[in-house]
Amino acid sequence: MIAFILTCLFLPSSWSAPPIIDVSKLKELDVDWELLSELEIKELNQENDKDKRLKNIELLIKAKQFIIVGDIEAAEFYLNRVQETNKGIEFIKTRYLALIAFISEDYKRSQSLLSPSKYNENKYYKNICVMKIINSLSLNDKRQLYYDLDNCTKITLNYTNNDHFWLNNLYNLEFNRKETFKGSTLSDSLYVLQNQEFTRIWLKSGLYVNKEGLLLNLIKSLPESYYRSKRIRELIGLLYFRTGDQEKAISFIEDIESANSENMKGNYNLRQKKYELAFGHYQLALMKKKNSLNALERSLPLVWKLSQWDKGYDLLDRLIKPDLQERKKITLSSVFKLKQERYKESQKELDILNILFKEQIPLELEQMMTYVGLRLHNVDQYERYSADSCKAMDGVGCWVLMQSLSWENIGKTIDRDDTIQSEKESIDTLKNKVRISKIEEIPSVDQDDIEELDSQLVRITPGVD
Known part of the structure; x- marks a missing residue:
């Protein structure tokens, strides 16, 4: 520092410091690299890298938002624009693409995206191992499932508050291992009923793999205090609704206003042919969850039934399904406009x-x-x-x-306003029965003349008697 100050003091008076270059402005200009020092070039490169990172983060945020609302096409569009500047950005992009493939039920592609060995590092693996397990369950890939289940439960043990109860239950139920499923017998019911969170996961995992009969056998063991939980009562209501006891299901969810409960109320009223009530419950479900597929799919037929054409356009905009052809949505929109003339x-x-x-x-x-x-x-x-x-x-x-x-x-x-029929000749008049009278025929030739002609001899060949 002292050497620098002395150098500046003894510089000739004619010498002037080189102009300070604003590196941020070089992004919009053609850079003459010969005029830049090594530090300025380094700063310029860092500035460019920073801009790329910010752009990537912005694109990833937009992609995540579209994944959450279910618009996977838009999410994939933004992900394809992400430039993989480093391994971290590449991993996030790949994980989002795998999630999109999973939502689209393309489990092979989802598993393939997560399979590279570079993602087996702990810092990456802990964020994708659960998805890999679900993919393996869907693909019935037992070898990969055993490997991921063992490793995932170990590496993520610090992040779970229930010893991976849901994950283990899902695994045991999928392979019909009732003897190892916590809560399948009265002997270990205390484990399931130790707190409401365990009970909720137990009910949810059983519903997930359609084990309603097993759940019904043990549901009577629930403590009375658990029925105060709306989340548990909602699951019990869904359980009874699936088994066909709709009256009991409604009694459990009557005071619950979640999206699932409103959908169940709508289904109940729909079967009762109370279409307006059903439509109202579906709209309440959409207020709780804007992209509720159950509410959207059941509301659209009711739009036609109740002539709620304006509401139909909003429902069509919300309906996003990978297997739904766009021309079907356009057809419905065209029909709604036709009904509104x-x-x-x-x-x-x-x-x-x-x-x-x-x-x-x-x-x-x-x-x-x-x-x-x-x-x-x-x-x-x-x-x-x-x-x-x-x-x-x-x-x-x-x-x-x-x-x-x-x-x-x-x-x-058709558009003419003229009166087509008079009042005397209305359609009702034409439908009335009328008395039919015989037509009186006026003879043009007298019958006596005909008989006289018949009695006379007719000469067929002229000149021959």
Whole structure:
């Protein structure tokens, strides 16, 4: 430091310090590396690395948010834009991709993404071992399952408050090992009932693998105080609901307002044909959980039943399923618009569907094309699609095609406000029975003249008697 100060004191007066370069501005300019010192180049590289890390973190956050809401296509889009700058970023990206594959029920791909040996380090393995176990269960890969179960329970033991009770139960139930399943006999029921958290996991794991009968045998052993827990009562309600005792199920969840309980109430009212009540419960479930698939799938048919068209658009936007074709959603949206007499908007979506089906649309869309063509006075459209639907033995299509031969534009005729029938000739009048009187025939030739002609001799050949 002293040498630096002395050097500055004895510098010539004509000397001036080199200009300080703002490295942050070099990101937007062409860098002349010859003018930069080694420290400036290092700083510039660090600045670039920092920007890449921040960008990656931002993309990973967006991907995680979309995974949580169930939009896995959007999540995968952002993950594909992540630049793997280091092993940590690469691992997070891979873990999210494996989770997306797991959600899509592509267990082989999920397991393959997590299989590289570089992820067997403890700092990585502890974050993925549970997912690997579930993948192995789904794929029935016993060898990998035994390995991961043994190692995962050891390395994550410090992170569990219940000795991996759920994981072990899931494993034992999947392989039908009732003798090792805690809670399968009265002798170890105290282990299951030692606290509410253990009981909740026990009920949930049994429901997960459809062991309702086993749970019902021991559910009477629950202490009375456990019934104060809404989470436990919700699971008991689901247990009875699955076994068909809906009345008892409703009695357990009547005062619970969670998404699952509202869905069960909606299902109960749906079977009672109380459609408005059922629809209301499904909407409450969606308020608790915006992407509840059970509520969405049951609400859409009720939209049609109750004519809640505006609500239908919101439900369609929320419905995200990997196996649901986009053209089915567009078809429903077009139908809702048609029911609201928004024919121009419905026509736009029908045109999109025509492209998606490569002009080989099914009969139902041909019928919609015919009707929308009529209401928009599009003669070419309703003539074409009524002919196509008539060939498919659709009576309405044949009738429209027949009427198009009589009327120049039947669509305009339908929209006319003129009175078609008078009051005296209403449809009811035409349905009434009328008395039929015989028609009096006025003879044009007298019968006597006919008899006289018959009695006379008729000469067939002229000139011959």
